[in-house]
Amino acid sequence: MKKHNFSAGPCVLPQEVFGKASEAILDLDQSGLSILEISHRSKAFADILEEARALTLELLGLKNKGYQALFLQGGASLQFYMSAVNMLEKKGAYLDTGSWSSKAIKEAKLLGEVDVLASSSDKNYNYIPKDYKISNDADYFHCTSNNTIFGTQIKNFPASDIPVICDMSSDIFSRDIDFSYFDIIYAGAQKNMGPAGTTLVVVKEDILGKVSRKTPSMLDYQTHIKKDSAFNTPPVYAVYVSLLNLRWLKEKGGIKAIEEENEKKSKLMYSEIDINPLFDGFAAKEDRSTMNATFTLNEPKLKETFEQMLVDAGINGLNGHRSVGGYRASMYNALPLNSVQVLVEVMDELENKA
Amino acid sequence: MKKHNFSAGPCVLPQEVFGKASEAILDLDQSGLSILEISHRSKAFADILEEARALTLELLGLKNKGYQALFLQGGASLQFYMSAVNMLEKKGAYLDTGSWSSKAIKEAKLLGEVDVLASSSDKNYNYIPKDYKISNDADYFHCTSNNTIFGTQIKNFPASDIPVICDMSSDIFSRDIDFSYFDIIYAGAQKNMGPAGTTLVVVKEDILGKVSRKTPSMLDYQTHIKKDSAFNTPPVYAVYVSLLNLRWLKEKGGIKAIEEENEKKSKLMYSEIDINPLFDGFAAKEDRSTMNATFTLNEPKLKETFEQMLVDAGINGLNGHRSVGGYRASMYNALPLNSVQVLVEVMDELENKA
Numbered sequence: 001m002k003k004h005n006f007s008a009g010p011c012v013l014p015q016e017v018f019g020k021a022s023e024a025i026l027d028l029d030q031s032g033l034s035i036l037e038i039s040h041r042s043k044a045f046a047d048i049l050e051e052a053r054a055l056t057l058e059l060l061g062l063k064n065k066g067y068q069a070l071f072l073q074g075g076a077s078l079q080f081y082m083s084a085v086n087m088l089e090k091k092g093a094y095l096d097t098g099s100w101s102s103k104a105i106k107e108a109k110l111l112g113e114v115d116v117l118a119s120s121s122d123k124n125y126n127y128i129p130k131d132y133k134i135s136n137d138a139d140y141f142h143c144t145s146n147n148t149i150f151g152t153q154i155k156n157f158p159a160s161d162i163p164v165i166c167d168m169s170s171d172i173f174s175r176d177i178d179f180s181y182f183d184i185i186y187a188g189a190q191k192n193m194g195p196a197g198t199t200l201v202v203v204k205e206d207i208l209g210k211v212s213r214k215t216p217s218m219l220d221y222q223t224h225i226k227k228d229s230a231f232n233t234p235p236v237y238a239v240y241v242s243l244l245n246l247r248w249l250k251e252k253g254g255i256k257a258i259e260e261e262n263e264k265k266s267k268l269m270y271s272e273i274d275i276n277p278l279f280d281g282f283a284a285k286e287d288r289s290t291m292n293a294t295f296t297l298n299e300p301k302l303k304e305t306f307e308q309m310l311v312d313a314g315i316n317g318l319n320g321h322r323s324v325g326g327y328r329a330s331m332y333n334a335l336p337l338n339s340v341q342v343l344v345e346v347m348d349e350l351e352n353k354a
Numbered sequence: 355m356k357k358h359n360f361s362a363g364p365c366v367l368p369q370e371v372f373g374k375a376s377e378a379i380l381d382l383d384q385s386g387l388s389i390l391e392i393s394h395r396s397k398a399f400a401d402i403l404e405e406a407r408a409l410t411l412e413l414l415g416l417k418n419k420g421y422q423a424l425f426l427q428g429g430a431s432l433q434f435y436m437s438a439v440n441m442l443e444k445k446g447a448y449l450d451t452g453s454w455s456s457k458a459i460k461e462a463k464l465l466g467e468v469d470v471l472a473s474s475s476d477k478n479y480n481y482i483p484k485d486y487k488i489s490n491d492a493d494y495f496h497c498t499s500n501n502t503i504f505g506t507q508i509k510n511f512p513a514s515d516i517p518v519i520c521d522m523s524s525d526i527f528s529r530d531i532d533f534s535y536f537d538i539i540y541a542g543a544q545k546n547m548g549p550a551g552t553t554l555v556v557v558k559e560d561i562l563g564k565v566s567r568k569t570p571s572m573l574d575y576q577t578h579i580k581k582d583s584a585f586n587t588p589p590v591y592a593v594y595v596s597l598l599n600l601r602w603l604k605e606k607g608g609i610k611a612i613e614e615e616n617e618k619k620s621k622l623m624y625s626e627i628d629i630n631p632l633f634d635g636f637a638a639k640e641d642r643s644t645m646n647a648t649f650t651l652n653e654p655k656l657k658e659t660f661e662q663m664l665v666d667a668g669i670n671g672l673n674g675h676r677s678v679g680g681y682r683a684s685m686y687n688a689l690p691l692n693s694v695q696v697l698v699e700v701m702d703e704l705e706n707k708a
Contacts, residue, residue, distance in 0.1 A: 196587045
């Protein structure tokens with residue numbers, strides 16, 4: 001039985017992507033070769049990489065605006081350090097909205113001064129701080145657009161005269177915002193873009209090259225830009241599956257179209273959380289993420305029953321992160337509305353049983 | 355038509371690995387989930403990662419000897435810097451046997467003093483220097499066991515009283531040597547271990563923690579050891595396919611068994627290069643790599659004919675690297691002997707035509 005996969009990432013991808021991704025392992029486009037055995041310098045892969053880079057910029061509305069799209073490795077965790085090593089000369093300004101922001105702050109501190117403009121750690125990160133100003137004496141402002149663990153999401157980004165770096169790992173390609181507001185966007189692929197194993201970096205070229213330190217080759221964005229994102233062997237298959245996913249998104253009508261679907265899913269989910277007396281939402285209502293809904297069951301004696309019902313309904317990956325507990329429904333781009341309907345039915349049914 | 359794939363990497367993997375790797379994209383072990391959509395914290399993936407780490411040490415004969423196997427990202431190119439950042443306090447000693455060694459030297463220089471003990475750059479790296487001594491005043495000795503581009507391979511490693519770091523990207527798991535001689539082995543997966551997208555690091559735990567610098571979390575081997583190689587999201591699929599490949603190697607009889615096959619292939623290849631008057635071997639005979647045979651055609655007017663014959667025979671990936679020119683036959687573990695036979699027949703046939 002095919003599962004309803006609410007996993008927080010790696011997560012569900014479109015069924016048609018799985019189909020093509022599986023075929024290419026046996027034979028890539030009737031080439032007689034598997035995608036896993038072709039050279040990263042072959043024309044076949046050069047075309048895949050180039051299309052993935054171009055389609056990324058096209059979908060984000062950043063074509064011909066001075067941006068470069070790179071498919072790197074190491075996840076957002078490496079970008080915490082790498083973004084700072086490329087941008088922090090004297091001081092970085094950070095917004096602390098959860099575990100990932102905190103980790104980014106920790107790595108930046110190795111390189112210079114860090115100014116934490118605001119933090120929601122006082123309430124276990126269940127909201128997005130809004131009462132802060134970005135001053136011009138920092139080299140850049142860094143934020144996390146969506147907090148997977150806590151289920152919060154920045155809805156309005158603050159005015160900034162300095163470059164903005166954003167960890168968009170868990171909501172890139174999910175909503176129609178002005179991406180040209182950002183100077184560096186980074187995102188582990190394993191939510192809305194593809195499988196684990198590649199990290200998207202979208203960078204405005206003219207903000208680079210302004211720090212005085214000597215940067216290791218692999219950690220310098222300019223190294224990768226100069227070599228068209230193939231300085232060393234790229235993660236070939238992860239890039240290929242990301243391309244299949246980006247093509248799927250384009251065919252669906254792009255980010256505007258998927259945003260509508262994402263809103264339908266999250267509205268349905270949150271209205272159930274709000275209506276059903278057995279469940280409590282974790283995040284502040286105005287900051288609720290459309291990607292990850294976090295909630296707890298307020299009748300501990302129903303826990304076992306509920307979790308058996310989830311298993312019976314084929315629902316996978318609903319466990320909350322240990323920092324929050326309870327449940328987390330991750331509703332990335334490829335999760336069908338029907339999966340949310342099934343989950344909501346189970347929650348309804350539990351209420352009827354209670 | 356299935357090709358004879360002599361690609362230098364990413365390269366041919368066993369046919370049965372492709373089959374299982376393709377199935378798991380649609381449904382991993384009848385779980386109802388694709389390997390691409392499961393959480394890296396799921397039991398299914400934790401088991402895969404643990405088995406891959408254990409099997410690596412078992413195959414290398416390093417079980418229970420104080421070593422840890424890590425599946426990281428970023429390729430050998432990131433390891434050039436990462437190995438030095440973990441080990442270089444005052445001085446690193448390097449053997450320069452080609453492009454990859456030179457790149458490792460460049461990155462280490464960012465961190466301290468580098469002593470290049472010997473180099474074969476005087477002859478475009480067509481041999482392995484032997485006339486050098488490792489003194490005890492360096493923090494470690496670094497070498498590249500096999501030089502993919504030039505087709506040379508270290509046959510006897512020098513005596514060393516200091517830790518030895520080895521870039522084994524292109525010949526790990528290919529020959530039966532005493533791996534406990536090394537303290538850190540690193541290797542991009544995309545030759546003998548699996549697809550592009552993961553990097554194996556095998557490290558002797560007790561040599562770590564001796565440098566005084568503050569190391570970024572993701573570049574610190576101890577970070578990854580503490581989290582059982584899952585500090586952040588691992589490259590799930592690349593690890594899975596590597597495991598399939600390691601299982602295949604174990605079933606074949608392990609490194610001893612594959613070494614015999616590799617020797618048969620390389621003997622056949624080099625004897626053709628030596629016998630056929632149209633071709634010249636590039637590497638010094640005593641240093642010839644069993645993995646990558648580099649050779650040139652000495653009759654330029656036959657180039658077009660030869661290359662058409664290669665295409666007609668279904669031979670892929672024989673072009674030499676631009677630093678050497680000519681041809682390069684990469685004969686990694688999964689390349690069937692039959693593929694070498696087909697190539698040798700084409701070379702014979704060309705001689706008959708000439």
